[in-house]
Amino acid sequence: MSDRKQIVLGAYFPGVNHDTVWSDPASGSHIDFASFEHWARTAERGKLDLLFLAEGLRIRTRGEDFFDQDVVGRPDTFTVLASLAAVTEHIGLAGTINSTFNEPYELARKFATLDVLSGGRAAWNVVTSSDAPTGENFRHGGYLGHHQRYERAGETLAAVRTLWDSWGSDAVVADPASGTFLRDGHVGDFALHGNQFDIAGRFTVPRSPQGHPVILQAGESPAGRDFAAANADAIFSRYQKFEEARAFFDDVKARVAKAGRNPDEVRILPSAGVVLGDTEAQARERHAEIHDRQVDPWTAIVLAEMVWNRDLSAYDPDGPLPDVDPTPEAPTWIRGRAPLTQDAHATAKAWREIADARGLSLRETVKHVFDRAVFVGTPEHVADEIDRYVQADACDGFILGSHVSPTGLDEIVEKVVPILADRGVFRTDYERGTLRENLGLASPARFGERRPSVVAS
Ligand SMILES: Cc1cc2nc3c(=O)[nH]c(=O)nc-3n(C[C@H](O)[C@H](O)[C@H](O)COP(=O)(O)O)c2cc1C
Numbered sequence: 341m342s343d344r345k346q347i348v349l350g351a352y353f354p355g356v357n358h359d360t361v362w363s364d365p366a367s368g369s370h371i372d373f374a375s376f377e378h379w380a381r382t383a384e385r386g387k388l389d390l391l392f393l394a395e396g397l398r399i400r401t402r403g404e405d406f407f408d409q410d411v412v413g414r415p416d417t418f419t420v421l422a423s424l425a426a427v428t429e430h431i432g433l434a435g436t437i438n439s440t441f442n443e444p445y446e447l448a449r450k451f452a453t454l455d456v457l458s459g460g461r462a463a464w465n466v467v468t469s470s471d472a473p474t475g476e477n478f479r480h481g482g483y484l485g486h487h488q489r490y491e492r493a494g495e496t497l498a499a500v501r502t503l504w505d506s507w508g509s510d511a512v513v514a515d516p517a518s519g520t521f522l523r524d525g526h527v528g529d530f531a532l533h534g535n536q537f538d539i540a541g542r543f544t545v546p547r548s549p550q551g552h553p554v555i556l557q558a559g560e561s562p563a564g565r566d567f568a569a570a571n572a573d574a575i576f577s578r579y580q581k582f583e584e585a586r587a588f589f590d591d592v593k594a595r596v597a598k599a600g601r602n603p604d605e606v607r608i609l610p611s612a613g614v615v616l617g618d619t620e621a622q623a624r625e626r627h628a629e630i631h632d633r634q635v636d637p638w639t640a641i642v643l644a645e646m647v648w649n650r651d652l653s654a655y656d657p658d659g660p661l662p663d664v665d666p667t668p669e670a671p672t673w674i675r676g677r678a679p680l681t682q683d684a685h686a687t688a689k690a691w692r693e694i695a696d697a698r699g700l701s702l703r704e705t706v707k708h709v710f711d712r713a714v715f716v717g718t719p720e721h722v723a724d725e726i727d728r729y730v731q732a733d734a735c736d737g738f739i740l741g742s743h744v745s746p747t748g749l750d751e752i753v754e755k756v757v758p759i760l761a762d763r764g765v766f767r768t769d770y771e772r773g774t775l776r777e778n779l780g781l782a783s784p785a786r787f788g789e790r791r792p793s794v795v796a797s
Pocket residue numbers: 393394395396436438466467468469470558559560561562563564565576577578611678679
């Protein structure tokens with residue numbers, strides 16, 4: 341094995357949105373098991389580290405209508421991942437699950453169960469969701485402010501870890517000679533008292549192979565980054581351009597050190613769309629065609645509306661950017677997805693500067709800003725780029741995808757991944773057992789010392 345940094349690679353399942361072209365004749369169902377199975381088997385053929393499912397808990401709306409550019413109708417994550425556990429052997433199974441609307445007991449049971457069923461391959465991408473209307477779907481029918489979302493995320497994760505730890509790895513004796521099944525009568529006992537939870541009882545799932553499934557996180561704000569720095573094994577990021585990826589990497593690794601952890605313990609993994617061609621020119625041409633279909637004129641308007649937070653349907657997509665200011669204080673116009681910006685005025689200003697400097701129309705500006713194809717080129721070029729980012733500490737790897745689901749991953753696995761393996765920066769086969777081991781992550785023993793926000797009595 342090479343002494344260069346080993347690359348972590350995952351695959352995301354593309355939903356129906358402006359990253360994908362659902363109308364492409366090569367696109368299959370986004371909900372049939374056959375699609376998930378094809379995607380998972382392909383990723384495992386490439387020896388990738390993990391499969392990654394995002395979560396959309398609400399149909400997205402624009403004003404009073406469906407936002408049909410970005411539907412994100414998604415089946416339940418746990419059910420999909422559990423069924424994929426049955427048709428794969430080695431690859432990690434990462435599910436995005438919200439900490440704002442779920443209870444620790446349910447979360448701990450479901451992830452421990454997935455970990456048991458998959459032989460130690462479960463991972464939880466802890467998101468807090470910044471989308472108020474999503475809360476209306478749930479039992480409390482409400483929503484938490486930003487600060488409370490992260491307070492709840494911290495307490496939820498600490499509580500979940502406590503539940504996972506409530507069964508020691510030697511709790512099940514199962515000794516026929518003595519007739520002893522469990523070591524003692526207190527297996528699974530817990531009592532947790534915090535601002536968000538006051539719960540006590542017995543946890544029911546024996547310790548899973550990883551002890552603690554791998555924790556991922558995806559957040560933007562300083563609170564989100566601090567939560568990830570204190571708690572995550574890996575961070576899913578949307579910082580894909582080299583310089584911004586490096587800035588995010590430096591920022592988060594500094595926060596990890598400040599949280600008292602070793603920065604090497606946390607993997608930073610941006611998402612990256614890939615477009616391949618036999619020549620650079622062919623790849624660029626293919627990308628231009630795909631991108632034109634991803635951001636059609638109406639999609640350009642609604643993506644701009646996400647920044648302006650107002651109806652822009654009267655504007656010409658081939659004309660200039662809107663001459664009005666964003667209204668971030670108004671009721672949310674496009675609901676059901678993560679905001680594109682924390683500061684709408686600053687983003688609108690940046691878009692205007694791009695449009696002015698390059699002489700771009702509204703649609704061209706949106707296309708320029710939303711270019712999800714991070715890597716465009718020949719397989720050699722794409723492999724070079726992935727390796728360059730990782731060796732230069734712009735990230736530790738990528739969660740890869742394509743505009744076509746589920747078969748888009750095939751050519752990445754067949755053409756790009758083998759080049760990285762030949763270079764000694766990516767595995768040629770699965771060597772170890774659990775996802776945690778495959779990622780070279782710390783053992784969960786360390787979590788015993790840190791449960792800051794929930795006190796076990
Ligand atoms: C790359 C990335 C992927 C995300 N995926 C999801 C998702 O699948 N489901 C979800 O509810 N939120 C998702 N989020 C939203 C985050 O949970 C978070 O609420 C949002 O980025 C705002 O950041 P903040 O919570 O730190 O303010 C994602 C965020 C990022 C950066």
